[in-house]
Amino acid sequence: MNPAYPFSAVVGLDDLKLALVLNAVSPRAGGVLVRGEKGTAKSTIVRALAAQLPPVAVVAGCRFHCDPAAPDPGCPDGPHEPDAAWVRRPASLVELPVGASEDRLAGSLDLERALTEGVKAFEPGLLAAAHRGVLYVDEVNLLHDHLVDLLLDAAALGVCYVERETVSVRHAARFLLVGTMNPEEGELRPQLLDRFGLTVEVRATREPGERAEVVRRRFAFDADPEGFAARWAPEEAALAERIARARAALPAVRLPDARLRQITAVCAGFEVDGLRADLVTAHAAVAHAAWQGRDVVTREDVRVAARLALPHRRRRDPFDAPGLDERLLDDLLDQTEPDGPDDPDDPDDREGPGRPEGPDGPGGPPADGSQSDGSQPGGPAAPSHEISGEGGGGPASDASPGDGEPASRSGDAAPHDSAPEDVAAVGAPFRVPVLRVSGVGEGAAGRRSSGRGRHGRAIGARLPGGAGPRAIDLPSTLLAAAPHQVLRGRRGPGLILRRDDLREPVREGREGNLVLFVVDASGSMGARRRMTAVKTAVLSLLLDAYQRRDKVGLVVFRGRGATVALPPTSSVEAGAARLRALPTGGRTPLAEGLATAAEVLRVERMRDPDRRPLLVVVTDGRATSGGDVTRAATALAGVTSVVVDCESGPVRLGLAGTLALRLGARVLPLESLGDLVSKRRKAG
Structure with missing residues (x-):
């Protein structure tokens, strides 16, 4: 078995390394969520962390990894005697597959023994295996809701409860939760997002020199994994020793009351929900002080902790990008800075916030031991895992709809004509009526239509x-x-x-559905106030799809053709970004829009045959160019459809209603989307 890629050999990614190290020093930091584009070493650096964790002592023969110094009194394999035999083993790294079952995660009745021996026996799951170790979830944003609920309970309580098939068991389940995700594939539920103590956004470096070093190191590792690991062994050993020293020093680190008030003031200033942010920031600041070799928390420790603990907690809307205004952070720190040093004998307080982060004084290396050029002090120059064979390209820009997508159904013709373009603003989203697909499906678990699975x-x-x-x-x-x-x-x-x-x-x-939006962006929709209302309505429908765990796609038609602005994806965020940048103008090729939608659904049906589609056509029904609308509508027969009628004014032609008859669709006037919900509330 080949060794894992060395943690110290990964080029750059300083924030990610630091967040993982802080959790290795203090598990109370609450875990790490790693967000980033594909091919940025997310998975490999997490797997490399396990080799740096100090080994743990466990009761011999205990399937739940009880600590012999403080065994779980409710352990199903207990009770354990005070002088029970124990062994020392490496910290466990348990990976949770996205498609795992509840039984695999939480444990269940051992069916083989129950049916052959007639006894009730509990078979532990992955939560038991991860106790006192690392639980790693790759693509955590794609987890089914039932697994997310189990993780929420275990992460909050530190205990796993299993009540099923006549088995009633509880066992300790305290673990470091590390998740990686690509935001293009969908966002996390807010409840699970808040359970991650720290978050880091990673992107592949755009510096050619660093990218070249990534490739060199990766080539060297692939050619000789054992030799590569051996060359980096001194750096790995030094890192592991430093983590162990920081863990030992952690109980002695003091958090002065002035720094605690500074932490709470920063959390209040960013208007985060609840008090978990304050607790996590405090634990991370203490861990950072121990990592830096200090025995008292300083301003710099608070700043580093806030940068890692607050970005994902300040989101007020599912479409808000996570991030932190560092200028506001510095202002809040300045406003709450104590008048005098926390500890007159502490040189760190005397030097103030300008002191470099590294523990070796001015000019010393960063805390993770990396250099600004991606190299390691004294380490060999050989390739890094940062590309990991996953491809190095980032996602297509969201600045303009359709970038990198199929151009148009009308050959090489541009999807618009020479008419001037206008980009309307988007208002605040509102609640919309629930749109469902009729019948009972067997698609992926979600929250929209009836399904069996x-x-x-x-x-x-x-x-x-x-x-x-x-x-x-x-x-x-x-x-x-x-x-x-x-x-x-x-x-x-x-x-x-x-x-x-x-x-x-x-x-x-x-079940979750595929909600495909077909949006008319032609000149007939181009009045700024009208298009703002249309965009706001579609954004509200996108938000509803996000909450119901749907896949979404976006087809836009204008000018001489139609464009797939967003192929079917779980990233509702990407759909919102394309919608905001959507220009209007030109003629109305309605038939091309419907034909493009039919093609998207045909391809998606082959990829995911169990996921049923819901077609939402947003138009005033006019067709001023293009092919036969009736023929295009026939290709969509059998698809559950909704036509959002955007026609306005005192004189209306009813063309959207005619289109709905051709599609066998329900018609919803644009202005009624918000009114339907409020009327139902009053009627209830």
């Missing part, structure tokens, strides 16, 4: 399909097998089962 409320049981059961419905399986035990010659405990006894549960809940 692995999650939801159990409404019955059935024989499994040809691939075998996806899960076992234990009561139904036992009931099916019980009448045949005498004929099968059962003797003693346990049941004699056959394949035709197995039953799987039928669960009904909610």
Whole structure:
């Protein structure tokens, strides 16, 4: 088995290294969320961190990794004697797959022993394996809601409760939660986002010299992993020793009351919700002081902690980009700076906030040991993991819709004509009525339409399909097998089962859909006030799709053709960005817009056949250029559709209603989207 890529050999990414190290020093820092584009070493640097964590002592034979010095009194493998044998092992790194089941995460009844030996036995899950270690979730934003709920409970309580199939178990589950995500693929639920103590935004460097060093080191590692790891072993050993020293010094670090008031003032100044931000910032500041070799928290420790703990907590809207105004941070720190030093004997306080972050004094290296040019002091120049074979390109810019996407259905023609363009503003989003796909589907779990799958409320049981059961419905399986035990010659405990006894549960809940927006951006929609209302309505529908865990896509038609401004994706944020920059003007090729939508749905049906589409056409119904609207609408037969009628004024032609008849769609006047919700509230 090849060694992991060395932590010290990763080029740059200083903030990410520091956030991970602070959590290694103090698990109370609350974990790390790593946001960034593909190919930026997110996964590899997290896996490399595990090798730097100090080993832990565990009770021998305990499946739940109890600390022999303070064993869990409720451990299912306990109670453990005070003098129980123990062993020392490396800190665990447990990876949670996006498609894992609840049983795999939390644990469940050991079905094999239950059915063959007639005993109740608990099989631990990944939360038990991660206790006192690292739980790593790659693509954490793609986790299903049921897994997110389990993680929320365990992260908040430090305990995992399992109540299912006649098994009632609780065990300790305290772990360092590290998640990585690409924001292009969708955002996190706010509840889970707040559970991450620190967050870091990473991007691939645009400096050619650093990029070249990344490639050199990666080549050297791929050619000789053992030799590469050996060359970086001194730096890795020094880093591990420094983490261990900081951990040992952590209890002695003081947080003066003046610095605590400074932390709370900064959190209040950024208007973050709740008090978790204050706690996390305080723990991170103490950890940073220990990492720097100080025994008292200073202004610089507070500043570093706030930069890592607050960006993801100051978001007021799902479409707000995370970030922190560092000028405001410095102003808040200046306003709350104590008059005198926290500790007259502490040289760090006397030197003030201008002191370099490194512990070696002026001119010393940064805290993570890296140089500004990406090299390590005394370390070999060989390739870094930063590209990790994932590709080095960043996402297409959101500055203009359609960048990097198929140009138009009308060949090489531009999607607009020579008419002047105008970009209307977008208002504040509002609540919209719930739009659902009729019938019951079997798509991915979500919150929009009725669906059957692995999650939801159990409404019955059935024989499994040809691939075998996806899960076992234990009561139904036992009931099916019980009448045949005498004929099968059962003797003693346990049941004699056959394949035709197995039953799987039928669960009904909610599924997510593909919401495809087809937006008319032609000149007939170009009055600034009118297009602002249209954009605001579509943004409100996008927000509703975000909350209901849908995939979204955006087709825009204007001029001489239609453009796929946003291919189907889980990143509603990207859709909002394209919508804000959407220009208007030109003629109205309605048929091309519908034909492009039909093609997008055809391709997506092949990629994800279980996800049912919901088509939302936003138009006034006019068609001043292009092909036959009736033929284009026929290609969308059978797709659940909604036409948002944008026609305004005292005299209306009703063209959107005619289009809705052709599509078999429901018609919603643009001005009624917000009114429908308020009327339902009053009626209720």
